[in-house]
Amino acid sequence: MSMTAERVPTPALMDIRPDNWKLAIIAGLVVSVIGCTALPVAAAFWVVGAMFAMVAASFVVNAYRRHYYGGLLISPAIAVLFVMNIFPLLWSLGLSFYAYQSSQQSMRFVGLANYRKLLTDDLKAPELWANLTNTAMFTVLTVSLQMIIGFLLAVMFAKQFPLRRYLLILVLTPMMLSVVAVGVFFSYYYDPTFGLISQVVKAWTGEQFILFSNKTGAVAGIVFADAWMWSPFVMLLVLAGLVSVPKYLYEAASIDRVGPWRKFWTITFPYIRGLLMLALLFRTIEAFKMADLIILLTKGGNDTMTISYHVIRIANEQNKTSEGAALSYLLLFVVIVLTNLYLYIANRRSSQGN
């Protein structure tokens, strides 16, 4: 890339040129606003889309003329991100201020009514709260179980022993299965009539064992299935950390006659801490979104409804699109707060460590 080219002067604001992105933004905004007020929704959608494309094109031309090649190179990624993520996000934010059902053709601006209804309605607010507490419970239980099991598995597989490779493949299998397959598998596993658990318990007590007959059992069943599936993921990350610890550190520690506990805390742990935190973050975010296993195993019965499943129901099944959008935004808010809290703690920890 040569830097010899002359710097092209920035065009004046009202200069009609393809690289005048400031003017493009203003024109785009004006046309979009007029289009939205004057045209039917279906046409306005495309007008706004065309305006976005125009602004994007002028950015590209501008970048090209001024040799911002770095910007140009990432522009396809940004375009995809915009079309697939940012635009739908903004669109659903807009929807959450309307009374709109995807199965009906009418649309009415209602301001914050959807949010107010979700948070204060005497039928909906308790349901939302119950689903949120359930989600929190599942998150804490599944993630802590996965971290413990995953960590122990990793410690085991960090050592060499016969058949290690085959066992490792076997242990990693659940992670690669589809959630649907796992759900169906466990629903048979737990089934009181045909299920393995019930058969084993029956051999002792003579009675069929109904795991899903109360909330404790149902939660235990779901948590176990989820941990079965995702502990290998935690294991994989931790294992990567464990094998990266240089052997000579342990050898040096052995010469100094350091005990195994101290070896772990001063040598091993610093190497895997970052990966543990990463595993924790990934699994927490995933657990917060848990719906698939619950749909397959209990359908939300025995008070196991989570917030994600609740959103699916409202937005997809009952077609209450705007109410679902509002709920999603409340959820997004919670996730952002939690993630920032996590990052804050993680950063403080690592700065202390240093």
Place this chain on the structure above:
Amino acid sequence: MTKMTTLKSFATALSFATLMTVGGATFAYAEDITLTMAVPDWPPTRIMKKMFDEQYKAKSGNNVKLEVDFIPWPDFYTRVNASLTSGEQKYNFAVSDSQWLGAFVEGGYFRKVNDLIDADPELKAVMDGMHPAPLNAYSTYPNSTPNYYGFPQFPDVLVNFGRSDILCNDEEQKNFMAKFSKKLPCTGEELDAMTWEDFENVGKFFQRKKGDMLAGKPADDDFYGIAFQAGKGYDFSSMQINGFIWQGGGNVWDETKQPKGQAEGVVNSPEAIKGLERYLNLLQYMPPVAKTGTMDIFKSDELFREGKVAMNIDWIGLGEASLDPKTSKVSDKLVFGQAPGTMGADGKMVRWSNIGGQPFVLTTWTTDAQIKEAVGFVKWWLSPEIQHQFAAGGGQSAIKAVYEDPKYTTYRPWNRAWAASLDWQKDVWHVPQFFDLLTQQQDQFDLAITGKQDAKTTLDNVAKYQQNLLSEAGLIAK
């Protein structure tokens, strides 16, 4: 290229083009027309597709192809709903569960078919020849008005699946007589005559543990007398509970009485509560899975086919699998009857039950050419000959002339219960809010089924929710 050859080739091309045009004018081309259909994946739709592929020739001479998306039942609503509301306009035809009509008619997806029926005397005659219960449930919106939207694809009712080897066993017969002073129902006629009390007795009677004597042999596993749907998913408890409520003189929110008809006071009337209590009371005699909220129509059918229960109330649509020795351990020991009823004060049996089955419905974006072929297809489908074939292959017909034919009862063992059951079918709501009503109700019923709350609390909660939702939607006026 010389001028001459250019001219020559031009002339050839011209004559060829003329030939094409003339040919096109004189012989109508057989057009390729594809009808895309969304259907639930089960025998009645598989049979239809097979019959279509093997036999269908459009009268118009066009090559009509039927492209069918088979969707598993538990996801069927979600998938069709997503397709319709997303605006992808994929399907010309959808097999729609009867309750969906309101939601999708109001949304502008389902096409009204009155004009097609009026324009076609043959089709009109077919519609007139249909039993009014399925016709109203599958075709009309608002319910029971002459506004038609669908044609029956597969009509269905709940029937009683029984195990003749157990029920007709001499020893069991003798013991049952000794215990209840009544005959253990064994033949189809005896099953027809059963009340829910008799059904309960069968449940009480067959509570066998592994190793206990069952029909003269030690049972190889726990064995239970009765089963019916008690699942949390889709409508897998409402469809049975509604029957109990109606038979006891109660009612669900009645959409035909809009806007005067209330939910509170009706849905939780003492009769309705009594009905739900009777339903819940029977669960204790069923396989333990009944109390988990996962015993849906498929589970109870599976239990029956695996030989774990003596009687199961289920849809005819699931019946084929129980007849097939590959999927059923009881294929050669079956007896079928109408679902049990309630003895009225006048000594006559009351048998109200929730209708099953589905219509197919045309979507609004279907082109005129496709509609023409679709009507042709519907007429073919509802013609007596094809309906007889369908019934012989395991389907059902709502057309009187077909099911009143003496041959009809010989096709499948449950067909003997068909005509008599039809008169007692009602349906739940077809309003756009149906899925909202249904999921809340299923959640509440699940709490009752799993023993977390009693019948009164359950129906009070349902009534309160419905009153609130339907008032907001303007379907209930205070």
